[in-house]
Amino acid sequence: MKVRVTISLKNGVLDPQGRAIHHAIEGLGHHGVKDVRAGKVIELEVDETVSDEALDDMARQLLANTVIENYRIERVPA
Amino acid sequence: MSGFRSAVITFPGSNCDRDMADALEKVSGTAPHRVWHGDAQLPEGLDFIALPGGFSYGDYLRSGAMAARSPIMRAVVEAAGRGVPVLGVCNGFQVLTEAGLLPGALMRNAGIRFVCREVALTVENSQSLFTAGYARGQRIVIPVAHHDGNYFADEATLDRLEGEGRVAFRYAEPVNGSARDIAGVLNEAGNVLGMMPHPERMIEAAHGGTDGRALFESAVKGLVGA
Numbered sequence: 446m447k448v449r450v451t452i453s454l455k456n457g458v459l460d461p462q463g464r465a466i467h468h469a470i471e472g473l474g475h476h477g478v479k480d481v482r483a484g485k486v487i488e489l490e491v492d493e494t495v496s497d498e499a500l501d502d503m504a505r506q507l508l509a510n511t512v513i514e515n516y517r518i519e520r521v522p523a
Numbered sequence: 524m525s526g527f528r529s530a531v532i533t534f535p536g537s538n539c540d541r542d543m544a545d546a547l548e549k550v551s552g553t554a555p556h557r558v559w560h561g562d563a564q565l566p567e568g569l570d571f572i573a574l575p576g577g578f579s580y581g582d583y584l585r586s587g588a589m590a591a592r593s594p595i596m597r598a599v600v601e602a603a604g605r606g607v608p609v610l611g612v613c614n615g616f617q618v619l620t621e622a623g624l625l626p627g628a629l630m631r632n633a634g635i636r637f638v639c640r641e642v643a644l645t646v647e648n649s650q651s652l653f654t655a656g657y658a659r660g661q662r663i664v665i666p667v668a669h670h671d672g673n674y675f676a677d678e679a680t681l682d683r684l685e686g687e688g689r690v691a692f693r694y695a696e697p698v699n700g701s702a703r704d705i706a707g708v709l710n711e712a713g714n715v716l717g718m719m720p721h722p723e724r725m726i727e728a729a730h731g732g733t734d735g736r737a738l739f740e741s742a743v744k745g746l747v748g749a
Contacts, residue, residue: 458630458675459630459633459673459675459700461630461631461632461633461634461635461673461700462631462635465635506592507584507588507592508584510585510588510621510628512620512626512627512628512675512676513628513630513675
């Protein structure tokens, strides 16, 4: 099954990339965008037997750096 | 000053490992062991371990993230725990934070751009193994070359680092947006130093300066005697 791990910067952590994207959006002439935060999505294809605990370990130990990032794990229905 | 047993770890994508090995050999008189990331063990009886700059694993996931989980890092973490001095420069600093040997994280430079130039630093702690050859408050010039050098830690961690004298070097000019202009930090025991600037690129006159040399001299002198 597919598991999606969404990684985002914690609140209060400056996001220079998000800011640059924001400026670029405005440069295209779009208005009304108040803030942009860039993150990443990592998709895993796993056996049904892989536990939530194991997925959490993977996210905490490697996929996210919890000093600066939050993560959210979702099992994606086929 | 023979008998200084050091090791330089090379990860796939390291590119300052040769400069680091050269600096260690020139200052100590003994060529370091060259250790590959896939090795499970370090040479016996090491006095000093260096993690060089570069772009290990192409900076995949996060700078230093993959290298920090490579086989040799288990041995480096274990050696650091026994008190073996570990120096991480640039990507090596990123690896040390990712491996949990140093607090905080190194994020994308606040100005987005890669910064590659000589910068002025202030020596904040001249009592450590690595910095005893400098005077507190001394201004030195060392090059930086990085994209992810923006040091981040929460306020409580920053206060603790400052209170415990663990900020080794501070930028004396704006460079990358680092919290409190931190350029290098020590671990609690003082045997692990991570820094973004490259002291190994400033050890002889032909480099345009020698301000990095005292770091290696301090370590060699402190470990095997003058």
